[in-house]
Amino acid sequence: QDDNAAMWLFSADNIKSYCNSKHHGQLIAIIEYPFIFGDAIDGYQSQTMMHKKHLLSLLQLCYFIDAWLAFLSSANYPPSIHTISCDALDIASIIVDGYISLLFIFRDSLKETEPLMPWLHSTEACEHVFGSIHQIVPDFSYLDFLYMVSKLCIKICEENL
Structure with missing residues (x-):
């Protein structure tokens, strides 16, 4: 893993450069993917973001993926060409489901004894x-x-x- 490459991919400057491109209409997926995924990743690693906002960013990621796959299906576009890998989609789903599960476990079992710090549940x-x-x-x-x-x-x- 190259953390610098990941930071560049999700950086505001990179997304801004795509938005300012004369071909930005053709780059909409390249603009949306880093924005939506980057927001979800930032939320997962943030130590200051409220849990509600973090959950909303992860749900936004989930809904974006569902809507994108539904669009590809209805337009008869092959997902293998027009979306990220199946493994990456599975990882995104695991992260969303894992965070929601973490919230439920915290609410049901740990709320009185410990604060919820999701960034400590990463690798x-x-x-x-x-x-x-x-x-x-x-x-x-x-x-x-x-x-x-x-x-x-x-x-x-x-x-x-």
């Missing part, structure tokens, strides 16, 4: 730990990992100071 922390391990030993084994746990804890604590 970002694991990715950071594995990135730190790769900086110490590029091709590590499980045994290497066990030996470097204490060094890794110090490294991550120093990064957070």
Whole structure:
């Protein structure tokens, strides 16, 4: 994964450049996809966005995908050419369903004991730990990992100071 490429794809400057293009009428999907998906991703990672707004951005993503697929079907356009991959659509569905499930679990079981912080339910922390391990030993084994746990804890604590 290239975080810089993802940041560029979903950036306001990139979307603005497509909107200002003389061919923007032909680029409507290229404009809409990053805007809708980027809004949903921003909501998922935001530590300040209200849960209601985050849910609305995810539902907007879900409705956009449903409407786009319905349009492609009614216009007899092949989805394999005019939409993102089936795997990406499945991931989007899993994210939406997962967040809604997280809200229900929180409401029904955890509301009185803990705050809901959905950004902690992502793989970002694991990715950071594995990135730190790769900086110490590029091709590590499980045994290497066990030996470097204490060094890794110090490294991550120093990064957070």
